[in-house]
Amino acid sequence: MPLLKLVPDNTNIKFLRWRVPFYIVSMILIAASWGLILTKGLNYGVDFAGGQEIEATFTKQAEAPVAALREQVGKLGYGDPVIQRFGAPNEVSIRTKLPESAEGNPGAAEAISKKIIATIRASNPDVRIESVSTVSGKVSGEFRQTAIYALGLAMLAISIYIWIRFEWQFGVGALFALFHDVSLTLGMFALLQMEFSLQIIAAILAIIGYSLNDTIVVYDRIREDLKKFRKMPLPELLDMSVNETLARTVMTSATLLVALIPLLFFGPESLFGLTAAIVLGIFVGTYSSIYMAAPILIWLGVSGDSFVPTESAVERQERLARERSAKP
């Protein structure tokens, strides 16, 4: 049986011919993402916003009575509740702010959730309470802070690793590609107003890891080709490297997608956001490895000489010996 080929042999697609328009589009997308994040904001879940979140399933109704719930819970005087469907149409999460007096006061917080649950149950006897979460303002503030640290440190640490393994231009390129991926993912969450929780931070860190897989594979090939074809013009060489690794890039993205998409449709509702973020990240990350990480090397001035050692092994030994003896 002949084997399936996702990508034909010996492709020669001129990816980098369109690098300037693609860069402009990407810059606009990054700017738009940050514009959305700053103006519309992220829809913080209870982890980051603090407050109380009740997840409920209406076992005998096809659809959760969202409008009625909003009105009934809104009347209780804890501000406007945020009511969202997650997963099946009969499952909702109801988020309310905690009044100042209930911060860290278990009795008061407890009373509020009891009251909300009783209110829902009064008009919907079929309701099943799946979970109740209470996060104080202090803890949610810490979650926000550590999330920013974790994302920032991950991007930085990985870029430094790339810098050490390759050259500084590659480190900058990887950092930029990661910034692109993270920005677009955050932008998508701001646009769709999907709930932004700790799980999404986990998803973004996974995206950082896997988007970098692609970048590394392309960079590794660029380095190899740079050593082999030292006289080839850089755009041509980058195109060649990208084409050579294209079959692998497509195949890996395909295996990731076929593994994850069932999780989107059949998986637990509470993993929907996380999975959706990673699926989005796979597309964005694959694109960024080709169109963000590679062309930046042209502008940062990588050349065939970047990987040629400036001194031979013997010279290096001699220099080190000189340096040692120079020091008293």
Place this chain on the structure above:
Amino acid sequence: MLEFPTWKKLWYWGLTLVVAAAALPSLFSVLGLPWPSALPNPQVSLGLDLAGGSHILLEANEKQVAQQRLENMEESVRARLKLAEPRIRIGDISSAGGRLSFMLKDSAQVDAAREQILPLTTGAGLTGQRDWDIAVEDGSRFILTPTREGLQQAVSNAMDSAIEVVRKRIDALGTREPTIIRQGENRIVVQVPGLDDPTALKNLLGQTAKLEFKLVDETAAPTDITQGIAPPGDEIVPWSDPNAPGSGGVPVLAVKRLGGIKGDQLTDAKQSFEQRNNSPVVSITFDQQGGAKFAKLTSENVNKRFAIILDGKVLSAPSINEPIMGGSAQISGSFTVQSATQLAIALRSGALPVDLTVVEERTVGPDLGADSIKKGLIAMGVGSGLVVLLMIAVYGRFGIYATIALIFNLMMILGVMAVMGTTLTLPGLAGFVLTIGAAVDANVLIYERMREERKKGRRVVAAVENGYKEASRAIYDANITNFIAGVLLFAFGSGPVRGFAVVLIIGLFTSVFTGVTLTRMWVADWLRKARPTELNV
């Protein structure tokens, strides 16, 4: 690259099978099959988001520890200087601004006073670390400032005993398998699997249960104390229930600051009923020393009232009709049977050395977790099926190697988790699915490289060898960067998200082993036996 001596093969197979076998008990229990009891039974524990239960994060009030220390210091200094020979008189004591300052009446006694105070300010530790700094201003004003180390030590000690108290109280509730761990400097995580309604638990943990008996100062005028003006030596304490009988409609009560008894010298506390009107009360029994103190207090103050104060609020203020010599007493208040039982548990387990407040709480019902596991497994099954189909369709024989490697990989992740006792959480399930998709990346890289090498005209064996060699660089770099992201997620993440990081990190190690090492061994075997002339990849 393709040479595998027998000892190496045995070692690789042994490692694979042993680690993968460690996953079997967990798989058996998921499928509901009995596991032979004679064999070791390591299990992957399920996080609360999968098993259902309550997670409660408690935070201690550090300021209160500092305040308490300041008060204790004041008492010690007073006592010590009073007993000094000759007696050292002091005045103008203040504990404002977190430090203790007082004035000597006779500035000639500075050295003597310093000598008396010095032993109080050194920690008990071997380091000889000073707990308090002593400074003397204007010749006769002593200022004691707590050092940072001393305060940290005090908070740490308070947390240690707080954890003990928390554990006793949870045990008293009869909850099964609670996890109680200290987190950071001043927090305690309590996890109770299978607990649906944590109300009772939270109320119990939120109660400091500091019990005091203090004499009521009947001379204080109600109008003064409601305005916060107390006679010298008194303190004003609010009633817990302003309508309690005995409050006389005044919401606060003046009590003597000193000369009371603390309720920490108890041997027992239980809920019972008062004989006269059958209302719920808590009966307490003092230990010998506490009983003696209580007997002395009551016999010296017959016909006076003493206030029973719990966590800074007056529960009741009964009259002492006769000396209470037996060492036992009843605490009355506006109790229900439930709140009296709860107070009895709290008193039995001892007072918390510091107030704890609930800063985060998550409770998951039991149905949600079971549902999530079922859906997660279905999604994982469909996902891996598709990955396997795709791999075999694209790489043929090599796809089958990758598939077997993938199965061992998943088993080994589960096995490592079971042996290390890590927790599988809901995001951890997503981690498994992500690993399924990503683990075959190593195989894809290798096989694509083999294809290329063959196209360049290399012989079959050389193409396979080069495929493994040239691809391994990118595989290691990619795994190390993923490892960096995973470790940061583990370090900064909390609870369920950590479960995701755990699966990813273990999966990186196992997938390099199964995807690169094991497949290389199998491919080498095949090359030697079949001696293929063409590489159908």
